[in-house]
Amino acid sequence: MEKEKPIGVFDSGIGGLTVVKRIASYLPQEDIVYFGDTARVPYGSKSNDTIIDYGLQDAKFLMHKNIKALVVACNTVSSIALDQLKSRFDIPIIGMIDPGARMASLHSKNKKIGVIGTRSTISNQAYSKKIKRNDPSLYVFERACPLFVPLAEEGWTKHKATYEIAEEYLLEFGKIGIDTLVLGCTHYPILAEVIQYVVGKDVKLIDSGIAAAESVKEELERYNLLTNKFAIGNQSFFVSDIPMKFKELAELFLGRPISEVQKIDVESLTG
């Protein structure tokens, strides 16, 4: 039965596990199949063409898992390839940009919103275009923070250097006086404490994973696809590489240990 199929979630690596965590807390009964393209991570510094190719391959792998909905838990792919994915696959597809942009628009009172993300997400102006479409009177300032992903993956969530790098990246947001900051990369919630400290406690941080999890719930309701089960859903995890420190990092991102993970060859899915 359609309703009892799993939700598919993919990301360039393990960052999307922060989104799985959010979806599971909103929709604990749903089964989830996750794919992380750890053999080719990161996507955020690569070209649009390459990101589109990789995103299509990732989605294709999950389609073979017979999913009822697809969550693109990667801001970079969401910002570039969502239309291609929607035109290719005939199930509800939820990206990270629309939900995060909408939540930011709703939260901002002084109409000054900041967005941080990978080089690719920011240079595509994915969030600012969407936020301004919601409300053209909003002012949006965006900045790429390429070192945040490696800092999160190094586990330096409270390190002095992390604070200093955050101060450099986020300085301009303070000058502009934003009241809302979109964490436009699934790795960034890991550094939320540092980011909150640097921008000040009055700035509302928007976790695009939480926004996306809300959208997943809405979409499943809309298409009458919510599971009828009462038991806690199953989660299964696939990756294209099992690198060093994988279990340790996956636990940091997912918030609990991963017992089993399967490695697959994503390049065999080309085309």
Next chain:
Amino acid sequence: MEKEKPIGVFDSGIGGLTVVKRIASYLPQEDIVYFGDTARVPYGSKSNDTIIDYGLQDAKFLMHKNIKALVVACNTVSSIALDQLKSRFDIPIIGMIDPGARMASLHSKNKKIGVIGTRSTISNQAYSKKIKRNDPSLYVFERACPLFVPLAEEGWTKHKATYEIAEEYLLEFGKIGIDTLVLGCTHYPILAEVIQYVVGKDVKLIDSGIAAAESVKEELERYNLLTNKFAIGNQSFFVSDIPMKFKELAELFLGRPISEVQKIDVESLTG
């Protein structure tokens, strides 16, 4: 004629351009074909199996360019896949580990050597095994510095945060009292000034690219493969992705602008 064929050089990304620069200064008449696997960079945090697969594909691409010798300008691949490459291809193959280890052994007077590299290079103990095979009385201390590659690629070569991160990574080397430090990753020469400052001016830094360039010269002499030309050699550049900031970074690593670069599909070379 065999002698007039180009030297092939590959790396996971653009870091290997620092090695091209060194080879060109030792052997200015030689033609060089470079391949950087920028679509799948970085390798240093991935598993050995994945690194071997990628290294074989990269080498295969260059073999199709009819090269007379192959330089594995990537410490990670050199530390894991050099034997597989040597058994597969019948031309001189020069990695980064042997030359760097030999140069370090020759330089150290107090017999305490430090090595820094990617997580993969360090966990495979590539340098320490080789250095101790040269001289078992040498003491080798190794440490992975995963943030150095993204810092180099962000161009933060003199940033306060870079100094602080270097201080954290390199603290132990000072306590041990090394007199020689191997820069076991082709990105690290970009950060040489910071590294030298932090470890102190009495510590000799070994640039594995310089060591490898010397070895390339020796190998070509040994097999009578040095070009007879007098003109400056041609250099051609291939990559699997042309990401943002590519030209800017390539210039930083190569030391001069790259006029032309061709993008190829490395995944089509599987097998």
